[in-house]
Amino acid sequence: MSMKPMEFDRRYGELDQVISAYVGQPADDTPEAPGTALTAYLRHTWHTRPWALAVAEQQLRTYAQNPPGRLRQRLGEYYPVPDIGLPEDGIRDWLLLLADHIRRSIEEGRVPPPAAVPATHWEWHARFPELGQLLGGWFSQDMPDEFEDHEAAVGDYAETVHPALVARVVGELGELLALGLEEVDHALGVAELGMEVDPPAPYTAGAWLTEVARQLAGPRAEYA
Structure with missing residues (x-):
């Protein structure tokens, strides 16, 4: 049985916002710096919903550390990460990398400056x-x-x-x-x-x- 909307949001709502930011964008994040999509997410979220960053970090890390089994995916009880061009065995490390960047942004106050022009499809619609x-x-x-x-x-x-x-x-x-x-x-x-x-x-x-x-x-x- 698929999750009800409230349960989905509680577990994966902000995770879904982060992943949606990658629509049409490469997963080009490196350990040194977030890529274009994550930077757009950080920029918009810092300036509109800064409290959501901690939620995103927690949901990303929890998901990466508790990957779904096939049965739970088939039952609709887990969030399926869309295809972002990474091999399946690289998804976990990528999610943890995103969580690390978000945590560093929060703890060190790394706030991307406002952009005159939204950088991604997601950012246009979020703004x-x-x-x-x-x-x-x-x-x-x-x-x-x-x-x-x-x-x-x-x-x-x-x-x-x-x-x-x-x-x-x-x-x-x-x-x-x-x-x-x-x-x-x-x-x-x-x-x-x-x-x-x-x-x-x-x-x-x-x-x-x-x-x-x-x-x-x-x-x-x-x-x-």
Whole structure:
């Protein structure tokens, strides 16, 4: 029988956050320094949920020291580490290496400085979660079949999503635009956050995000 969500989170919730940070990234950590993915996890977590770092260190170490048997994996009672390009017999040492880096970061106060541009797919979504919901949910490749245009899609989001979430995405748009990114980074960002269609002509990605923020911050119909 698979674990219930509360039990999963208690045992593996933060471990899963760490492993998810490696989606599309190599496990390039060395004993001397954390790799790109772990650095992104450390940077975001230090600045948003610093208390979770100790939980991550403990869950990583416990998992590495108590590897799952095949029966427990088949019953869904254990967290299966996704394929990250390492041989199976190297997973345990890698998990312990991550735990060591996190412990060292905590004990020595090694806080990665804020980055203007998120370094990984995971970091884009961790930093701008509601914007990812908007771009990935309303601007997939099916958007032209579902809405008349980009403005209609934004309007549908504003009318069907709770006002608190609309306000949150406006805040995330403000944070992203305040970074003063180059246009190539805006284009990278909307793609990483799930947008599968081009901005409407003649807008660049950054200019269109500015227009979306303006549209969402204005008066809107009552939430249904």
